[in-house]
Each structure stands twice: as structure tokens, then as C-alpha cells.
Amino acid sequence: MGRERKKGQSGAAVAYISRNQALKKLQLTLPDFRRLCILKGIFPVEPKHKKKVGGAGKTYYLTKDIQFLAHEPVLAKMRNFKVFVKRLRRAMGRDDLEQAERLSSNEPVMPLDHIVRERYPTFVDALRDMDDCLSMVFLFATLPQENRVKRKVVQKCRRLSVEFMHYVMASNRLRKVFISIKGIYYQVEIQGETITWVVPHQFAQHTPSDIDFRIMLTFLELYTTLLGFINYHLFTSLNLHYPPMLSEFPPTEDGEGAENDEVFESLAHQLATLPKTALETEEAEQDEELAQLVDADLNADEQAQRDATRKQEEEVEKARGLFSHCRFFLGREVPREPLVFIIRCFGGTVSWSSTQAAGATYQEDDDTVTHHIVDRPKQMHRYLSRYYLQPQWVFDCINAKRLLPVDQYLAGANLPPHLSPFVEAAEGEYIPPEQVERMEEEGEEIPVMELEPARKSKKRKAMEEEEETMKEELHSGAGEALIRPGVVEKPEDPNKLAKKQAEEEKRLAIMAMPKKKKRLYGKIMQSRQKKSTEVRKLKQRREVLEQQKGKKAKAK
Structure with missing residues (x-):
């Protein structure tokens, strides 16, 4: 006879552990435990039977994950940092400045290199997780420096983001760009992997007070380490020195010359024009x-x-040499950094006013300038040898992979719609006329938009059924007296008969469906009806806009 198993010693009760039990086992506070779980990629789980585990209302983790965390070297670093903080506070409380300075110089460092190698065994695995990494780093690179976000953190994010942009310019990896309300979306292709991230607009950023920046900074700590590894690998793949050599630039008053924005901007031209x-x-x-x-x-x-x-x-x-024969000059009012980035990614030459920022290679009065990017309807002085265009022309040319006509993008003109290159036309969805024209030019197949008929009210349905009944009675024997003698009825159209027959067969098939499949079919038709209603609204809105444009043109 087998040995009797006691309750709570096997099965789900042993496979899961509550958060409070995990904190006691690891001897950590809740913030440190959250930080360790974020760095190691450990997430809470939902047991199938909470009563067998220990009851509802608790957060559970897998026991093997907690045992995995117990052997993490970062755990010892966290405990050493607690001891360091306690000693530093004691020295500051005793006004022992010499001891406090000595302790500050020996602050323990928490390396995350082994965690990056553990979570991303190959370089391709790291590239697949680059979307969130780049979005987070570019976000913190634009945030103001305050108590919650330290200056060193912002400068480190700025340095890493600029280094990655330099690699994209040097290797011509940029594929798509799109301007949205959230920011500017970029898409690059590196070693067969597509990476998409968003960069906020260059406005004054306001840090909200209802966001826990400790959690975001923990993610950022991992992402900056990851991006440093990736930048090193990408630079060495192009036989470029990493980190970039900046010895020719003088240091600033605070001794951090490599952290200056002017240094980052002036380095762009050197890396983008490398043979x-x-x-x-x-x-x-x-x-x-x-x-x-x-x-x-x-x-x-x-x-x-x-x-x-x-x-x-x-x-x-x-497409990499799209702007190779173009020479751009940027006005003061246009966003300089994104335009310089995308123009140089596609082989163009660009400059700006030397009083606006460092790194300008030629001035506005240069006769070789072919395109002047402005965002004002009127210019004080114009050169006849160049086009004065709005910034959207550059973005639309990249998405179309060709130089578009400049007529619709001149200064002060009403711009055409800025279509997203990330949306692919699918059957049953709304396709703007501009996208239809582009697809026809490129020879792509245009999906047919089949709109579902609009929903009718019960009263309208009853009236239509009554009309159908009256028509059937007229064609039946009961209505023969109403038909004039000598009049030959026209035979019905065979296409209409086939359509009616198909509708009747469809109705009978729906009636013969099981209840479960009938509900599923109803949900499918409901989603299709909702999509067709949205398409119909977009088409009506487009017609209204076209009518308003026509009225304005007539008024002028």
C-alpha cells in the first residue's frame, strides 16, 4: 500500500507561492522584489484552482521562478547597496564629511551584463526586443532633468539614441517614417528583423505626477544596457570605432564634453558620409x-x-539613394533633427543656418541648394533656383520610394493626406483615393470593398414585406382580375432569379445551423456590419470635405 500524501505537500499547493511568501524567502522589500522581477523577466501567474493553492485575493508566482531568483548575483548587490545607504546616512548624521565622501566614492555598482546575455542568447533575439527598448530610450532622452529623472539618466539616453541614429544613417537602414499625434514613427530593417519605434515631438515635455517612475527607470536600466551592447555590435560590423572618437571636441565646464548635443549633431555628418x-x-x-x-x-x-x-x-x-541628387536647406521653423536624420539616411545633403545650431556645412545663399524646407506660407526673400517645400514632402517621398511632384507641397499649399505606410489595404476596409492611385501606378491588386447593407428598422422591414406580399398576389391567380387582358408579362431577369435563389438557400442554411454555430455566425456578421458602417462614414466624410474644398475654390 502506497504512502499517504498529506494536503498541501504536492500538486498546485507546491507549484505556486504567494508574493508575501516570496518576499520572506528572498528577504526583500516590495520595491526591490519588483525591480528584481523586472530585470529577470519574472511575472505573476494565475493558478487554475486558487482554493487548492491558498485562496483568492493574492498574487502568485511559480515556485521554480522564486528559486531561480534566490541564486541571482544581483540579489547580493542589492543587500550591499542597503548597507552602503545605511552607512552613508550614519556618516551624514554625524557630520563626518570625510567618511561620507569616502563612502560615496566607493558606491557599489550593479552590473546587468550577465542578465542581458541570459535573456538574449543571440544577437537576433536582442533585435527582436528592440521596439520597446528604443521607444523608452528616445522618450527619456527628451524628458526634462528633475528630481525623479536625473541628469545622468537623460544624458545617457541621449548618447545611446544618437549613436543608434548614426548607425542607421551610415548603413542606410531606414525604410518607413510616419508623423502622428504621438510622435514620429520610424522603421528600420537590420539583419532581416524589422524594428519600429516612436520618437516624441520636440516640444517642452511635462512629466505627469501619476506615473511610477521607479518602475520605468528599472526597465530603462535594462534597456540602456541592452542598447549599449547592440550599438557596440552594430558599430563594429561597419568597422567603426565604438564609442565614437570625440577627442577633437573640447570639454565643457562640468567636464562632460561628450554629452553635449552639439557634439552629437556634428558627428552625424561624419558617420553618414563614410565610404x-x-x-x-x-x-x-x-x-x-x-x-x-x-x-x-x-x-x-x-x-x-x-x-x-x-x-x-x-x-x-x-531607394537608398533617393535624395542623392538633392541638396537641402532647412528653415528655422522646421524640426531639424528628424529631417536631418531621414535625409541623410537616403543619401541627401542637408544644412541649416549656422546661428541656429552647430554643424552647418553651407548657408542659405548657396546656389547649389535645390530644395528649401520651410513651414511658413510666405518668405521674405526667395531664390528662383530652388523649390520651397513643406516638410511633409520629404516623408511622403520616403514612403512612396520615389520623388513626388512638388506642386501639392509648395509653401502655403493645402497638403494632401499623410497616409500611414504601416497600414496594409485589406478586403472590406476603407482605402483612400490617394492610396488607390498609388496602388494602380505600382500595379498592386486593389481589394474590393463590399459594403454590408445598412440596418433597417422594424417598421421599414414590415412595410417592405407588405409590399412584397402585394406583388406576389398581383402575379398569383388572386390578382389575375386586376391584370388587363392582352398584356403579356415580361419574364423576370435570370440574374435576379439566381440572386433570389441564392439568398433563399443562404437563409435556409442559416436556419439549419446548430445554435452554437448560429451565434458565431451572428457575431461574424455583426463585426462585418460594424466595419462596413465605419467605411461608409469615412466615405461620407471624404465627400463632405471634397464639397467644402470645391466651395472654397469657387469662392476664390
């Missing part, structure tokens, strides 16, 4: 020879797929 190294040229030749050998062993389907991939790569390569 290809001999190693890159040799690797390109080897790849081409290898591709020729592989093509000889492929069948027809694989060859067609490879040709399509090669054609797409050629289009991307062609």
Missing part, C-alpha cells in the same frame, strides 16, 4: 560569387522566389 571599407567591398564580391553558384542548383520555383527577393533588394538599394 565603404575594403572589407565590406570584399564581402560583397564573395556574396555575389556565392549567389551565382547557388542559382545553378535551384529549381524553377526556388529560382522564381529568389528572383522576387533579389528584385525587392534592388528596389531597396535604389
Whole structure:
């Protein structure tokens, strides 16, 4: 006879542990426990049967995760930091400034390198988690320096973000851009991985008081370590020195010359105009020879797929030099940093007024300028040898992968809609006319928008049924007396008969459905009806806008 198992010693009761029990086991406070879980990627779980575990109203974790945290080296660093804070407070309370200064110089550091290597075993795994990382780092790079967000944190985020932007400019990895209310969305492609992040607009940022910045700073601590590793790997892949050499720039009064924004901006032109190294040229030749050998062993389907991939790569390569023959000058009122970034990513040359910021290479009166980016309807002085365009032209050209006509983007003109390149046209969704024209030019298939009929009220349905009944009676024997003699009835259209027959078969099929499938079908039709209603509203709104534009044009 087997040994009797006692309650609470096996099964779900042992597999899960409550948060309070985990705090006692690890001997941590709640903020430190949250910080450790964020760094290690440990999240609470929901047991299937809470009564077997210990009751509802508690937060549970897997026991094996807590045992995994018990052997973390960061745990010892946290305890050492508590001892350091206690000694520092004691020295400050005794006014022992010498002891306090000595303790401050020996503040314990908490390295997170091993956690990054543990959570991201390969470089591709790190690239797949770059979306949130970049969005967080670029957000803190624009925040004001205050008590909750220290100056060192903002400067570190600024340095890492600028280094990543320099790599994108040097390697021409930018693919799509979009301006929204939240900020500017960028999309790059690195080693086959698509990375999308958002950068806030360059306005005065206000830090809200209802946000727990301790949790955000914990995520930021992990993300800055991760981005430092990635920047190092990306720079060395282009045979560039990391961190960038900034010895030619003099230090500031506070001794942090490498942290200046002017230094970051002036470095952009150096990295963006670097020629290809001999190693890159040799690797390109080897790849081409290898591709020729592989093509000889492929069948027809694989060859067609490879040709399509090669054609797409050629289009991307062609788009990299989109602005190679353009020379831009930026006005004072336009956002300089995003425009400089995207123009240099696509091979363009750009400058600005030397009184606005450092790093300008030519002035406004340069005769070689072809495009002047402004955001004012009227200019005091104009040069006839250049176009005065609004900033949206640059963004739309990148998304269209070609230089668009400048007629609709001139200074003071009503701009066309700025369409998002991240939205793909699907069947049953609203497609703007501008996108339809672009798809027709590129030869893409345009999905058909089938609008569901609008919902009718019960009164309207009853009236239509009554009309149908009267028509059937007229065509039946009861209504033969009302039909004039000698009049030959026209046969019904065969298309209408087929349509009626299909509708009747559909109705009978719905009636024969089981109750469960009928509910599912009703939900599908309800979502389709909702989508078609939204499409109909958008089309009506577009018609109203077109009518208003026509009235304004007539008034002028």
C-alpha cells in the first residue's frame, strides 16, 4: 500500500507561492522584489484552482521562478547597496564629511551584463526586443532633468539614441517614417528583423505626477544596457570605432564634453558620409560569387522566389539613394533633427543656418541648394533656383520610394493626406483615393470593398414585406382580375432569379445551423456590419470635405 500524501505537500499547493511568501524567502522589500522581477523577466501567474493553492485575493508566482531568483548575483548587490545607504546616512548624521565622501566614492555598482546575455542568447533575439527598448530610450532622452529623472539618466539616453541614429544613417537602414499625434514613427530593417519605434515631438515635455517612475527607470536600466551592447555590435560590423572618437571636441565646464548635443549633431555628418571599407567591398564580391553558384542548383520555383527577393533588394538599394541628387536647406521653423536624420539616411545633403545650431556645412545663399524646407506660407526673400517645400514632402517621398511632384507641397499649399505606410489595404476596409492611385501606378491588386447593407428598422422591414406580399398576389391567380387582358408579362431577369435563389438557400442554411454555430455566425456578421458602417462614414466624410474644398475654390 502506497504512502499517504498529506494536503498541501504536492500538486498546485507546491507549484505556486504567494508574493508575501516570496518576499520572506528572498528577504526583500516590495520595491526591490519588483525591480528584481523586472530585470529577470519574472511575472505573476494565475493558478487554475486558487482554493487548492491558498485562496483568492493574492498574487502568485511559480515556485521554480522564486528559486531561480534566490541564486541571482544581483540579489547580493542589492543587500550591499542597503548597507552602503545605511552607512552613508550614519556618516551624514554625524557630520563626518570625510567618511561620507569616502563612502560615496566607493558606491557599489550593479552590473546587468550577465542578465542581458541570459535573456538574449543571440544577437537576433536582442533585435527582436528592440521596439520597446528604443521607444523608452528616445522618450527619456527628451524628458526634462528633475528630481525623479536625473541628469545622468537623460544624458545617457541621449548618447545611446544618437549613436543608434548614426548607425542607421551610415548603413542606410531606414525604410518607413510616419508623423502622428504621438510622435514620429520610424522603421528600420537590420539583419532581416524589422524594428519600429516612436520618437516624441520636440516640444517642452511635462512629466505627469501619476506615473511610477521607479518602475520605468528599472526597465530603462535594462534597456540602456541592452542598447549599449547592440550599438557596440552594430558599430563594429561597419568597422567603426565604438564609442565614437570625440577627442577633437573640447570639454565643457562640468567636464562632460561628450554629452553635449552639439557634439552629437556634428558627428552625424561624419558617420553618414563614410565610404565603404575594403572589407565590406570584399564581402560583397564573395556574396555575389556565392549567389551565382547557388542559382545553378535551384529549381524553377526556388529560382522564381529568389528572383522576387533579389528584385525587392534592388528596389531597396535604389531607394537608398533617393535624395542623392538633392541638396537641402532647412528653415528655422522646421524640426531639424528628424529631417536631418531621414535625409541623410537616403543619401541627401542637408544644412541649416549656422546661428541656429552647430554643424552647418553651407548657408542659405548657396546656389547649389535645390530644395528649401520651410513651414511658413510666405518668405521674405526667395531664390528662383530652388523649390520651397513643406516638410511633409520629404516623408511622403520616403514612403512612396520615389520623388513626388512638388506642386501639392509648395509653401502655403493645402497638403494632401499623410497616409500611414504601416497600414496594409485589406478586403472590406476603407482605402483612400490617394492610396488607390498609388496602388494602380505600382500595379498592386486593389481589394474590393463590399459594403454590408445598412440596418433597417422594424417598421421599414414590415412595410417592405407588405409590399412584397402585394406583388406576389398581383402575379398569383388572386390578382389575375386586376391584370388587363392582352398584356403579356415580361419574364423576370435570370440574374435576379439566381440572386433570389441564392439568398433563399443562404437563409435556409442559416436556419439549419446548430445554435452554437448560429451565434458565431451572428457575431461574424455583426463585426462585418460594424466595419462596413465605419467605411461608409469615412466615405461620407471624404465627400463632405471634397464639397467644402470645391466651395472654397469657387469662392476664390
